[in-house]
Amino acid sequence: MSDVYTVSAAPHIKEKVSVSSIMWQVVLALLPALLVSIYFYGTKAFLLTLYGAAAAVITEAIIQKFRGVPVTIKDGSAVVTGILVAFNINAAAPWWIPVVGAVFAIAIGKQIFGGLGFNIFNPALLGRAFLMASWPSIMTSGWVPTRLGSINGLNLGSLPSKIPEVITSATPLGAAKALRDTTQVAANMQDNIMNQLASMDTIQNLFWGNIGGCLGEISAAALLIGAAFLAYKHIIEWRIPVSYIATVFVLTYIFGGINGLFSASLLLPVFHIFAGGLILGAFFMATDMVTSPVTKRGRVIFGIGCGVLTVVIRLVGGYPEGVSYSILFMNMFVPLIDRYTVPKPFGEVKK
Amino acid sequence: MIIVYSVATLGILGLIYGLGLAYASRKFHVEVDPKIEKITEILPQANCGACGYPGCSAYAEAIVNNGVDINKCAPGGSAVLGQISKIMGVEATATERKVALIHCQSGGSNNTFFRYKYEGIPTCKAAVQLSNGPNLCNYGCVFQNDCLEACNFDAIHLDENGMRIIDKEKCTSCGACVKACPRDLIELVPVKKRVHVLCSSQDKGAVARPACGNKTACIGCGLCVKKCPVDAITLNNNLAVINYEKCINCGQCADVCPTAAIFDPLKEVRAKKKAEAKAKAEAAKKKVEAAKQKAAEDKE
Amino acid sequence: MKLTKEFSKGLIKENPVFVMALGLCPTLAVTTSVQNAIGMGMAATFVLVFSNIFVSLVKNFIPEKIRIPSYIVIIASFVTIVDLTMNAFLPEIHKSLGLFIPLIVVNCIILGRAEAFASKNNTISSIFDGLGMGLGFTLALIVIGGIRELLGAGQFFGMNVMSAGYKPILIAILAPGAFLVMGLLMGLMNLTKRK
Amino acid sequence: MELIGRIFALAIATIFVHNFVLARFLGLCPYIGVSKKLDSALGMGMAVIFVMTLASTFTWLIQTFVLVPLGLEFLQTIAFILTIASLVQLVEMVIQKTAPALYKALGVYLPLITTNCAVLGVAILNINEELNFIGAILNGLFAGLGFTLVLVLMAGIRERLDKAEVPASMKGMPIAMIVAGSMALAFLGFSGLNI
Amino acid sequence: MKYYLKLGFILLLIGAIASGVLALINSYTEPIIENNKLKTEEEARSLVLPQAEIFEKKSIAMERAESKPDPLKIQKETSGSNEFVFYIGKNNQQEIVGYTFVAKKYGYSSTIETMVGVNPDLSVNKIKIINQAETPGLGANCEEESFTSQFSQLTKAELQVDKDGGQIQSLTGATISSRAITNSIKEGLNNIETALNNQNKKEVAE
Amino acid sequence: MGLKTFPGGVHPHDSKEFSKDAAIEDLPIPKKVVIPLSQHIGAPAKPLVKVGDEVKTGQKIAEPGGFVSIPMHASISGKITKIADFPHPTGITSLAIEITGDGKDDWIELYEEDNFLELTADEIKNRISEAGICGMGGAGFPTLVKISPPTEKPIDTVILNGVECEPFLTADYRLMLEKADEIIWGLKLLMKTVDAQNGIIGIEANKPDVIKKMKELTATEQNIRVVGLKLKYPQGAEKQLIYAATKRKVPNKGGLPMDVNVVVQNVGTAFAVYEAVRYKKPLVERIVTVSGSIVKVPKNLKTRIGTKFEELLEFCNGTTEDIGKVISGGPMMGFAIPNLEAPVAKGSSGLLLFNKKQAHRQKENTCIRCGSCVDVCPMNLVPSLIAKNVRYEDWEMTEKYGVMDCIKCGSCAYVCPSNIKLIQWIDIGKMKISEKNRS
């Protein structure tokens, strides 16, 4: 046996990439966001993330044992899912929230479909949607101010009159949403607050992360560093994030103003891009390869679809934020998109 | 008053619909296969879609035209199943039952000689593509278990040596494994025939014998051909082939095969039977003799 | 002997919900609580039994061609009867079952049994068949409803049974939870069956 | 302009917010049964759209011009189901004769639709929600569209799952339920949508 | 042809029998159902305005109905949009002891109907949710006493949920439903006010 | 110098440093050769000799077995000792003629044409046909057939493929460096046979010296261009090369270069054409690269067709480590073979030896749908979905996703992070589909 050679099919050389190297690099790319979160929210942020990741890994191991398939927790994909579940929850959440979310994400979101590569829906987001539906009040209220004391990123001092609680205790997007309802915010205040939201001040806070919100989403800067790293490593591809963000930009510019079409300043779309989970979603979750299209055209369609839905939900939906639902919703279309965007083979003759 | 109205309304509705449909069914009548119609009628008309077809008539059509399984109607249950099988299955039961048989006794890592170490996708089809397969024998089983995967009835198992064993009870002789095996090792044989050539090598003996890790290659010596009392064996391309229509399960070929390529599971049974028969015969003989003696004695 | 068989087959072996996956809409829609489940189950059982009786009685007078429409009329009549009586005497349950009472008409289980069983068997066995199927249906509804109510509201039959600190998994009584609980239950059934 | 806005709002509401399958639990049997293949799902979807629109139209007319004037609302169920059943059968026969190609693509699904609660459901809902004639027709159309949307998505997903290592006990119906639950979760994103 | 006539006839017969039976049953149940309905309404009315013995129905045409028709429906022009119905509650002595009306507004996933009892000074006496299909566990909790009791004795101005700066504590996780109820009551009070003013004016004019 | 290229592709390390600077050496005449009758695409050749016959070097020993076929010639002089199944460099066994040499290397009469560039197209074709030339770039398509297109598809451009994009291989490189003039003459001859106005020599950017030299030599030629190509695999694949050099796209679904008025020939083929036309010398030898990090002295060897691989390795002093894998051809498309007994064929460009570690292939994981394979596929296919449909035996979808268009370049499998053996799956798919289409 020892002097028989190996025979395998071509190619006989292989690029040095593997699933686990990809996944651990994603974990690495998520670290800056985690650090910012720890800076603003304290060790609780770290603990919640740790619980999420640990619960994901343990669940994966248990289910794989039970199914009698190889245990693949070392490949890091469960860690990514666990971290992202935790990144999607409020810093005020009790410890069991990330745990339950991660367990659901791995068990129902991933393993039940056969494990890595077979799931249809983004497990982390399914976990979040599950938490949202089960404990909406924990998930959507009681935002914690950062250590610098900001929740909505607004410079409240610069606003003239007394501001209703819907604005003061809300995240930036929550405030933007409340603005659209005259029963909640007096009409004479709308413009004023809107201008404040779309000001450089607020946007700076959004960029650095001095806002209330889910653990992982607060700092656009930290997320962009991670995203740049992934892009450089060719782990994520530009199509989904770019088409996603561009769509949000265009649509919020057109429809985002409260006084009708095109009534917004150019800063409002920028506000919408940095606020909420858009950066996290566009670069880290919409790009989840398992649940996004494999074709290039398909990725653009996917990104645009996510963008449209995000804006619809933000502007007229029942929630302030629509990133997670829009990605989940587009996940359903992926099989169809894949099917109808098969690229033309090189040299395909036009009919 | 309400009663009058309601009776009238529903009656009129019923009449209109009934007449309309009756008229339409004449006007738009389309011929269909009577078999389909019959099965459609047997089916419960719940049109629930549980069978995976768009409605009862579609399922009936699929049964008749595409030979789909007849056990898919959930609401109908076993009663309907029986009735359909009466319509469809007359010919299915008539033939002799067959089971799959693998004509190779090698094909596990313990009893195989290797040409090379195979690293690739675990399918036989792919393995035979690479330099004639990882095992030294060009005709033998490459043990990547395509047949096992193909069997929908869980009829093929691996034994402790990694050899494929076919469960005669479970095998439905669907032939899926026959199609799956790229080495053409599998054949459907009548379940009553028990003596088989368990080798498919068409190499000459000098090549075949050393290549077989189980040392049971057919070397094409032809002894079995000569021995067979009913001329059921022929040599094709250095390989003995049994014609099962002629074979009488006598096992004489297996006795003469120098490499044990022919396998006779009945050997022991037969030996036992023979011994018994012999014992019986002897007993009988003794009896006769005793009787004779007695008679003789009596005479005396 | 035969009758008990007709009766018991619907409970487990040919359970219309778990095994045959029929009549899914009411199964999922009304099982937010055990109470609703029982109401729905009873209503369906009533219709099932009586339509089975009538179909088996009139089966010989009805020509082949209009078999289905006739059965539908019979079933629809019983459904309406249930609808009216429940509305009159059990207005609360009637309200929470809402739309799904008239929809019993199109529940595949009922037409299916009428066609597959009652139209071919005598009245007595038809009654037992209907009872069995109906109770099987009810049983399944109760199981699902029980789980959903327990998880989603921390209650069973309207009574609090979970400890005070329990934060109900709301999703269990929402639409997605219905599907998920149903899917997991079916998977569990398969798992126990193959073991 | 305002009318268009309201029609649009109705469309969004019926297709996404109160999706017939995922939020109202109507038409689950075909949703699970006919979603194994994309082609069949498309055919079924088209047929459902067609029938739902037609059924909405006719049942609304019957309710408004026959049942209500005569005070026969209690005959609603029976009259509607008869109407739908006959309508479907009629359409089926007409298509089969006049357009065999269309029949192959669409018509074969028609019988399945009679026992689809979504059709009777939309007919009754039109009345319960006091929609006017145009509203009823549109509601039927949009409900059908919503049904088709989720049916086709489901079929796409299940075709992909056919080629996945789903655990054996979850294969088939159970995993379809899980997918349905996940889809319903995703559709929750539209809840509270208000245009 | 004759065959088909026979078919039609049999179908007619079945239909006729069925409908006959149904009509019979209906004639029996209908009054009960009707009665039930009235009774529940009546009960609700007395519940929110226990002082009153008799209720007098009033309906006034509103110039511009404030309550937006349910945006998600293309509905028949039903009453309610252009007409405001309320009841005047009187005691044995024919004194006006208050008013009741049904407030309606679209909440999170359904139109929530609230029976409101109003004191003569136009503050809320008591409310009862009579119809809603909000999310169980969230909006559906609005039926609970702990929520509805908050409304007692509030005046129009005080009707506002906490998130909007008012004093009504909204249901956890269901601000939308809470807000809808609160605002619908407020609108109703407005309507009653206008209605009474009109009446007064009319009376003065007479 | 604007480098041209094609969409997609991968960047494996080119590993040419091992044998790049080794000048072509003659391998000693072997004692025994085994000449497979099927060294090309098309019908196998039919033997003209019997066991026991004496043959001279260059003597025709087998004639074409059909229209798409070529004759075979003895590559050494000696005696025919066997006509039987022998190992073939693609790993299978196939019918071959064994010649046991007499050590004399006794050639048939050669010939020298001085004005070979003046010959008529028909005469050139005739000599190419007689010499048994098939493509030496890998696929081994009979050259005569390529240069005899139907009249409705005139050829205006002949492209010489000097890309050699496979890592490790340097045979074409050395040939171009050492025999540049001859190759250009070969190109001219080829252009003449098809009456093409343009000649292009495509060379990858990692061979700057060759590009420079070729440019110098063709400086005065109006109609011959040297095109520098970006370093990217599979730059040398026919369709990709044509696109890079001319922006023409060969139609898929069985389209041929002649559909876009092009013929592509390997530089080795051009050299063989030159020798065949000028000297009437049959194709009995070729350059083979012997390389790999464990080969003691990697070399480029001029080798007689039919020489067993073990002799080549022996000439390179063997290996420094245990051999783990033997590859006939390049690492991306070559065949791993179970032993060193296979002979050099007309298309064998290399012999690579890997140690055990290099030989090992990771086990497959599940596809994570990362899309890397889609991004690199030069044919714009979706390899992951093709493989998946093959795995689950959905032949209809397999075909719909375009398996038959795959050129088996291996780029997809090279990049797959899950180690999916995409090519192997695709191969099965191709097999099944062609089976289906045949029946």
Ligand SMILES: Cc1cc2nc3c(=O)[nH]c(=O)nc-3n(C[C@H](O)[C@H](O)[C@H](O)COP(=O)(O)O)c2cc1C
């Ligand atoms: C499944 C689901 C059902 C919901 N049902 C209701 C509801 O019935 N009533 C309501 O006001 N909000 C409902 N919501 C909306 C959210 O809870 C929303 O965040 C809330 O109304 C506003 O948050 P708050 O009350 O904590 O400020 C629902 C949300 C989800 C996910």
Ligand SMILES: Cc1cc2nc3c(=O)[nH]c(=O)nc-3n(C[C@H](O)[C@H](O)[C@H](O)COP(=O)(O)O)c2cc1C
């Ligand atoms: C049936 C068939 C016919 C071909 N005919 C021609 C031809 O007429 N002209 C030509 O230039 N190449 C022809 N080819 C050759 C191919 O275009 C190509 O050169 C050959 O398959 C090897 O290419 P490769 O090494 O890139 O794989 C033909 C190939 C096949 C399979």
Ligand SMILES: Cc1cc2nc3c(=O)[nH]c(=O)nc-3n(C[C@H](O)[C@H](O)[C@H](O)COP(=O)(O)O)c2cc1C
């Ligand atoms: C992926 C791939 C890579 C190839 N690389 C080369 C190459 O580097 N050099 C080459 O001469 N031929 C290469 N070929 C073969 C060419 O496609 C083509 O067959 C050849 O250039 C035609 O010339 P020939 O008939 O003279 O061999 C490659 C083919 C494929 C499919």
Ligand SMILES: Cc1cc2nc3c(=O)[nH]c(=O)nc-3n(C[C@H](O)[C@H](O)[C@H](O)CO)c2cc1C
């Ligand atoms: C770029 C990238 C993004 C990812 N995003 C997610 C994500 O949003 N949610 C998640 O559960 N897993 C994510 N993963 C991890 C992994 O893909 C996930 O476990 C699979 O979806 C499970 O099949 C991501 C992985 C990569 C490489």
Ligand code: SF4
């Ligand atoms: S595949 Fe069919 S023939 Fe083969 S063993 Fe299984 S049941 Fe028997």
Ligand code: SF4
């Ligand atoms: S398919 Fe054939 S070669 Fe493969 S394991 Fe089965 S018997 Fe052996």
Ligand code: SF4
């Ligand atoms: S699919 Fe074929 S052509 Fe595309 S990269 Fe893979 S091997 Fe190359």
Ligand code: SF4
């Ligand atoms: S490169 Fe591999 S893992 Fe990525 S999509 Fe292709 S086959 Fe799947």
Ligand code: FES
């Ligand atoms: S029960 Fe609704 S479609 Fe079957």
